[in-house]
Amino acid sequence: MVxxxxxxxxxxxxxxxxLPDERRIPRETALRHCLDLGVSALKSGEPPLDVAELxxxxxxxxxxxxxxxxxxxxxxxxxEMEASIMEGKTKRCGAVSGLTTVVNPISLARLVxxxxxxxxxxxxxxEAFARAHGVETVDSSHFITPENIARLKQAKEFNRVQLxxxxxxxxxxxxxxxxxxIGTVGCVAVDSAGNLASATSTGxxxxxxxxxIGDTPVIGAGTYANHLCAVSATGKGEEIIRGTxxxxxxxxxxxxxxxxxxxxxxxxxxxxxxxSCGLVAVxxxxxxxxxxxxxxxxxxCATEDGYSEMAIWPxx
Amino acid sequence: MGGWxxxxxxxxxxxxxxxxxxQEEAKQLLTRCLNLGIVALRSNVSAIDVVELVIRELETDPxxxxxxxxxxxxxxxxEMEASIMDGTKRRCGAVSGITTVKNPISLARLVxxxxxxxYLAxxxxxxFARKQGVExxxxxxxxxxxxxxxxxxxxxxxxxxFDYRIPPMGCAGAAATDSPIQMNGLPISIYAPETxxxxxxxxxxxxxxxxxxxxxxxxxMGRIGDSPLIGAGTYASELCGVSCTGEGEAIIRAxxxxxxxxxxxxxxxxxxxxxDYVIKHRLDEGFAGLIAVSNKGExxxxxxxxxxxxxCATEDGFMEVAIxx
Numbered sequence: 001m002v003x004x005x006x007x008x009x010x011x012x013x014x015x016x017x018x019l020p021d022e023r024r025i026p027r028e029t030a031l032r033h034c035l036d037l038g039v040s041a042l043k044s045g046e047p048p049l050d051v052a053e054l055x056x057x058x059x060x061x062x063x064x065x066x067x068x069x070x071x072x073x074x075x076x077x078x079x080e081m082e083a084s085i086m087e088g089k090t091k092r093c094g095a096v097s098g099l100t101t102v103v104n105p106i107s108l109a110r111l112v113x114x115x116x117x118x119x120x121x122x123x124x125x126x127e128a129f130a131r132a133h134g135v136e137t138v139d140s141s142h143f144i145t146p147e148n149i150a151r152l153k154q155a156k157e158f159n160r161v162q163l164x165x166x167x168x169x170x171x172x173x174x175x176x177x178x179x180x181x182i183g184t185v186g187c188v189a190v191d192s193a194g195n196l197a198s199a200t201s202t203g204x205x206x207x208x209x210x211x212x213i214g215d216t217p218v219i220g221a222g223t224y225a226n227h228l229c230a231v232s233a234t235g236k237g238e239e240i241i242r243g244t245x246x247x248x249x250x251x252x253x254x255x256x257x258x259x260x261x262x263x264x265x266x267x268x269x270x271x272x273x274x275x276s277c278g279l280v281a282v283x284x285x286x287x288x289x290x291x292x293x294x295x296x297x298x299x300x301c302a303t304e305d306g307y308s309e310m311a312i313w314p315x316x
Numbered sequence: 317m318g319g320w321x322x323x324x325x326x327x328x329x330x331x332x333x334x335x336x337x338x339q340e341e342a343k344q345l346l347t348r349c350l351n352l353g354i355v356a357l358r359s360n361v362s363a364i365d366v367v368e369l370v371i372r373e374l375e376t377d378p379x380x381x382x383x384x385x386x387x388x389x390x391x392x393x394x395e396m397e398a399s400i401m402d403g404t405k406r407r408c409g410a411v412s413g414i415t416t417v418k419n420p421i422s423l424a425r426l427v428x429x430x431x432x433x434x435y436l437a438x439x440x441x442x443x444f445a446r447k448q449g450v451e452x453x454x455x456x457x458x459x460x461x462x463x464x465x466x467x468x469x470x471x472x473x474x475x476x477x478f479d480y481r482i483p484p485m486g487c488a489g490a491a492a493t494d495s496p497i498q499m500n501g502l503p504i505s506i507y508a509p510e511t512x513x514x515x516x517x518x519x520x521x522x523x524x525x526x527x528x529x530x531x532x533x534x535x536x537m538g539r540i541g542d543s544p545l546i547g548a549g550t551y552a553s554e555l556c557g558v559s560c561t562g563e564g565e566a567i568i569r570a571x572x573x574x575x576x577x578x579x580x581x582x583x584x585x586x587x588x589x590x591x592d593y594v595i596k597h598r599l600d601e602g603f604a605g606l607i608a609v610s611n612k613g614e615x616x617x618x619x620x621x622x623x624x625x626x627x628c629a630t631e632d633g634f635m636e637v638a639i640x641x
Contacts, residue, residue, distance in 0.1 A: 091569040091600075097540075098438060117501055118539045119565050123413060123438040125538020211440015212433045213412075220547040220571040238434045242406045244547040247571045248578070255582035 002286040003304025004042040004191045008034055008055050009290070010065045010298030011183040012234045012278030015312055017295075023064075024312070027298055030062045031310050035300040038189065039308075048189035048230070049087050049110075052199035056083070056106040059185035060201055065298070067185040068104060069143050071203020073152040074210050079143040081203050082217040083109045084120075088196030088225035088284075095217035098123035101137040102130045106201045109217070111135065120217065148206070155207035184216055186223070186232030186280060192304070194284035198223045198230035198246070205237070215240035220247035228253045228284055229260055235277035235294060243271035249281055264289045319631030320357040321615040322516045324349050324370060326380040326625030327509025328562040328605030329499035330639060339639055341379060346627035346637045349373050353516065354629055363516040363524035363557070364402045364425075371398070371421040371526045374512035378460050380625070383419060385460050386530020387508040388467040389537050394458040396530050397544040398424045399435075403523035403552035403611075410544040413438035418451040421528045424544070426450065435544065458530070469506040470534040497622050499603060500532055500563045504622060508533045511543050513550070513559025517609040519631075525550050525557035525573070532564065542567035547574035555580050556587060558608045562621050566602020570594070576608055586610070591618040 010031060038055045042048070060068025071079045083105035084095035094113025097120070099105050108130050112121050121129055130137055186200035200223045202216040214237025215221035222233045224246030231246040240246075248271055252263035260283040268277055268291040278292025280299060288301045295313070302308035309315075324346055353370045361369075375383025386394045398420035399410035409428025412435075414420045426448050427436050436444055446452065497504040511529040518524075527550045529543040541564030542549035551558045551573035558573040567573075575598055579590045587610040595606070595618040605619025607626060615628040627637040 093569060095540075116536065117565070118536065119568050120540040120545075121536065121538045122540055123538055125536060129536070129538070209431065209433060209436060209440055209444065211413075211436045211438050211443070213410075213435040213437055214433075218435075218545055218547070219568050220545070220574060224571075238432075241434050241546050242408060244551075244571065244574045247547060247574055251575070251578040251582060255579055 002192055005282045005286045005288045005301070005303040006035070006038045006042060006051065006187065006189045007280035007282055007288045007290055007301035008038065008059070008187040008299065009232065009234055009278065009280045010059060010185050012292045012294045012297035013183055014275070014294060015296035017313060027064050028310060030064065031298060031300040034058045035302055035308065035310060038187065039302050042189060042191060048191050048195050048197040051189040052187045052197040053085060053106055053110055055187040056185055056199040056201050057104045060104050060106060063145050065185045066183060066203045067201040070145050070148065071143050072206040073144065073148050075207050076210055077152060078210070079140055079203055080210065081105045081201070082213065083201035084217045084219060084223040085109045085113060085199040086197065086219060086223050086225040088227055088230050091226055093119055093219050095120040095219060096122065096126045097213050097217045098211070099126055100140045101127060103136040103138055106199050108135055119219065151206045184222070184234040186234060188230040188232050188280050188282045190230065190282045190284060190286060192286070196225045196230040196282065196284060198225040198232045200232045220244050222246060224250055226250050229281055231279055231281040233277060233279040234297065235272070239272045239276040243267065245271060245277060245279060249279065260287045261289045264291050268293050319613040320517060320519050321609045321613050321628070321630040322350060322353040322357065322366065322514070323607035323609060323615045323617060323626065323628035324353070324374065324514045325559065325561055325605065325607050326374065326512050328619050328621040328624035329504060329507055329509050329603055330623035330625065331504045332497070332622060333505065342625050342639065343637045345377055345379050346625060350627045350629050350635065350637070353514065357516070357518060360519060363518040363522045364400070366516045366518065367400060367514045367524045367526040368421055368425050370514040371512060371528050372419045375419050375421060375528055380512045381508045381510050381530050382512040382528040384458050385463065386458050387510065387533040388459065388463050390534050391537060392464070392467060393455055394530055395537065396420045396458070396528065397540065398526070398528035399544045399546055399550040400424045400428060400526040401524065401546060401550050401552040403554055403557055406553060408434050408546045410435040410546060411437065411441045412540050412544045413538070414441060415455050416442060416452045417445045418453050421526050423450055434546070463508070466506055466508060466533055470502055473503055473506060474534060499621065502533060506533070509561065509625065510541065510564065511549070511561040513561060513607060515557040515559050515607050515609045517557065517611055517613060521611040523552045523555070523557035523609055523611055525552040525559045527559045547571045549573060551577055553577045554611060556608055556610045558606055560604055560606040561624065562604025563602045566599055567604050570598040570602070572598060572604060572606060576606065587614045587616050591616045595620050
């Protein structure tokens with residue numbers, strides 16, 4: 001008897017163990033809240049696609065994660081959000097990039113999937129598409145938080161792109177803002193009939209070049225789902241693209257017969273450098289796995305047999 | 317086996333009624349591009365450099381749907397995208413929404429080599445291009461009369477078709493000789509086979525791949541297809557280099573280029589088996605084609621579409637240019 005399962009993440013990166021309570025507790029509360037929302041929805045028989053979307057919407061609305069409100073800023077101090085969604089059984093998918101006013105990028109990605117013959121729309125045209133469909137938009141300033149203005153300033157001072165991971169010993173001055181390594185948000189879900197879905201959303205990298213696209217909207221990199229599993233990845237986008245991370249978890253299951261846990265562990269160990277990536281994944285059989293090779297990953301999961309977990313750092 | 321190998325393509329999904337002289341022009345261009353690549357390979361130019369120089373030639377020639385000669389957006393403008401990948405360390409670069417850069421493949425290469433990122437798009441990519449000093453032209457440069465005519469036909473076809481699987485009736489330009497074959501929702505007589513590509517393995521066994529396109533005729537502005545997506549339209553690893561063309565959405569869903577390498581890596585298939593496998597099993601109802609080389613000097617083309625403009629050559633003297641099965 002297989003049951004439903006759900007996993008979600010709020011980003012993988014160099015999250016310091018001594019993260020202050022005032023930065024840690026709101027995120028833990030949010031992860032639990034989103035998990036509860038997702039679990040209720042699955043228990044009421046909502047399709048995994050709807051569940052993944054609603055959980056990611058909730059994470060986008062929360063200002064402490066790097067997606068929607070709370071997105072990190074480009075080098076020009078603006079917000080450029082991207083997202084993608086994929087349904088396992090049909091492999092239908094949708095993606096968007098370069099959004100500046102759309103309140104919930106993941107829902108726009110879903111609209112692209114359902115209302116156009118295309119998969120991926122970006123920048124001005126994606127914004128125009130949103131308006132044409134009456135999708136909720138707000139002034140760009142809505143997404144910008146004081147923490148992210150500070151992060152951008154810091155990144156510029158150090159004159160480098162602030163990645164989702166840093167060197168093992170970050171300079172003292174960065175320690176206060178260590179939780180800035182908050183790559184992305186995502187959710188994967190499966191129901192007892194084996195319907196699978198994955199959804200991922202992000203603001204990208206602090207101080208990224210305007211127009212930079214990461215792994216999140218690239219099907220096969222940040223998001224993937226087929227009849228075997230659903231995967232959402234987070235971390236250093238450029239490495240996740242090169243490693244075709246989300247697709248590779250499924251490919252290892254399909255082509256090498258690995259289990260979900262083995263496939264996910266393999267990808268995180270072998271396909272990407274240390275300190276660059278984490279992912280959440282569920283299988284058609286109701287299994288769940290959340291491996292990462294970074295210091296930490298904000299994550300939570302639950303399965304129908306009663307198991308649930310919420311954590312930031314490794315479990316040992 | 318071993319030695320260098322190269323393949324080029326000019327798109328998949330071709331009108332079976334394509335006039336003989338257009339077929340001849342296409343073959344000549346493919347031959348010329350192959351020869352450019354061969355000369356470079358014989359002078360020990362690396363795979364990634366050969367891929368770039370061959371695709372530049374394909375972009376510059378107005379015949380195929382990339383660079384000059386790109387298919388037009390619904391507004392009659394050109395919006396190009398491209399990606400390139402170096403198999404040795406799996407480095408990659410991609411661009412989308414390019415409107416004034418003469419050679420998008422070279423901009424993709426610059427993203428790979430000169431930026432901290434892998435993928436830049438729209439105004440950000442255009443700004444980067446100017447900072448890098450690449451050749452900039454007006455958008456008009458890319459627009460050809462042929463494509464202005466095709467766009468008009470495509471718009472007429474779309475206004476008649478509600479369900480794109482239904483063949484057009486009484487569509488202007490869709491003469492009695494038109495077959496009911498469709499690609500990406502358009503009758504094949506007015507579909508512009510998307511994309512050009514090149515894959516190379518050099519004398520050192522290094523593989524590289526690149527793809528460039530104007531995209532789908534009459535596309536929505538801002539629509540991104542498979543060509544700039546690493547793993548979909550383009551992929552290269554230590555084992556192989558792959559470039560795909562055809563229905564973009566089908567290629568993305570299938571992660572077609574990545575899957576060729578994945579079945580070699582994870583199932584131990586050889587290049588021919590891998591290409592056959594993905595074309596047969598990964599496209600569902602979609603139509604597409606691809607060219608691929610392996611680090612052993614093999615070259616394979618595969619497609620389930622109605623034809624693919626292609627050419628390939630290997631160091632031992634084999635050379636072939638073809639359009640149909």
